[in-house]
Amino acid sequence: MLLSSCSSGCKCGSSCLNKPFQNRPVKKLKLVKTEKCGSGIVADEDIEQGEFVIEYVGEVIDDKTCEERLWNMKHRGETNFYLCEINRDMVIDATYKGNKSRYINHSCCPNTEMQKWIIDGETRIGIFATRDIRKGEHLTYDYQFVQFGADQDCHCGADRCRRKLGVRPTKPKMSSDAALKLVAYQVASSSQK
Template identity: 60%
Template structure:
């Protein structure tokens, strides 16, 4: 059954951004913003055996590995399309084939603290909003894509998802990426487990 329908309606407006917009003081997890793999050499392409990959630590701009390094997952997003579904509101589908383990898109929005997150949730409840686009990363670090974000905000929930969220350190900054759990065909809905 195809859950995607094509029509001319558009989703609620939001401002498209490429990177997180901080409404709280940006905290770098490392004192040195050039943190990254230090075990790589110029001949390395940092494949699955890269020590930092296991720690979800991206090679940095100052890393000694080659341009063929595969431990810089946030460099190239996959093409995805926002669509209206038959039963889940707005959703996202892949516009190209995706291999298992591929980086799909970064989850971006406004980075807010717990107090602002609670206030926004109460405001949404008062307005009767039924959709919200928040991803809690840790205490006082929630990515809210309600007002500013990208297409990642349209990935729907599934108890049997084909994607997952991963928290990475990129040049000392916490970033959240959507990664494929399996091979995904063009036109297939992209989902992850919201873990309610």
């Protein structure tokens, strides 16, 4: 789903509530070592459901460059992948340049999600809380549209773990009517904050 942010010059003035990336401070996050998933991120403050956590940033590369990099990574025996697909021909690669978001691990029962937003004509990826998160909890999202390294075993520990990273969850297909209602709800609830 592609969400649309107000542009920097919108007419809403300083009260604009439709700029999740610009107007909301990044949450305090701490880099930690996990038992089974390498490095990971824990919340260093309470986060409320729906709140913007951090932007997923990195180098924006095309499919061809992505393929070359994946090939090189495979040769080097890399096991950590920091790639996020924006659309069919664009990938954000946080391998060499990125922020703390690159350390957020996958869970089959996550507490955040990636959302794609159009801001001033650019597609950007934000990580948002899908439930209330207490200080000290591990942050996770579902790597469902990060298909790289999909054959890796998942160690998220969730009851209904899908056992592999990158396996898409089986969701009942949403009708366009239901999808529209969801957008309307998200717009309404974001303007209440």
